[in-house]
Amino acid sequence: MFTYKRTIFLRETDSTGVLFFSEQFNICLEAFEAFFQSQGLHLHEMIEMGKIFLPIVHAEGDYSAPLSAGDRVEVRLRVGKLGTTSFTLDFQIVKEGLEEEVGKAQIVHVVIARDGKGAIPIPDDLQLLLSFLKEHR
Template identity: 30%
Template sequence: AQARVFFGNYLIYFDVAITEYMRAIGYSYKEMIDQGMDIFYVEASCQYKGAARFDDLLHVHARISRFGTTSFTFDFSIFKQPSDELIATGRIIIVAVDIKTEKPVYIPDELRQAVAFFEGESE
């Protein structure tokens, strides 16, 4: 066994960060489903800049960096604590879809506004 965290786990960390981000902005996955919308991950990337090891404390920073008409992009940074060493960056592109047809749909204004408020772009 390697002493390093398996490379694929970084994408799991990104996924957990998305869930926590959505919870923090007050726009839950359940709310999306209730509105008839789902999200599909259509692209994911990770650039490894260092290594995490068993029992390391990590801080995963997530932010929505771009909104399109039917898609949005999350950017990530993972820092090892307490040194604050950057060990990975990444990106996930998500498409909003109708839950029944699975066809792309317009991203709701409520989501855009919640992100703008959370990111400090609105008063």
């Protein structure tokens, strides 16, 4: 599991002052990139050097409680499923200080060749990193 902490910003809220629903996905993807950075890597470099793309083919989210500007959250990232050409990321969002789950998301990425020739096996270096998130549950 990888843990990422951050603050909810005013720009991420809607007119009622609550986190806008799509921002939850942005926060989750931010946590995914932060995981790579914590390993001394940058996701965009891995994509550029490896000649791969990681499009999202499925995403779902649940919202259990509202978040407002200034709230601190902890995003807990795990790999739920690691396939041959795709992987599923599971995110749990917890409001700091309360240990209360306020949201969760699941995002499925598929690895495709940059030349557009379709899905390809997950590269070994990416597989290794993702395995770390799966094994440390």
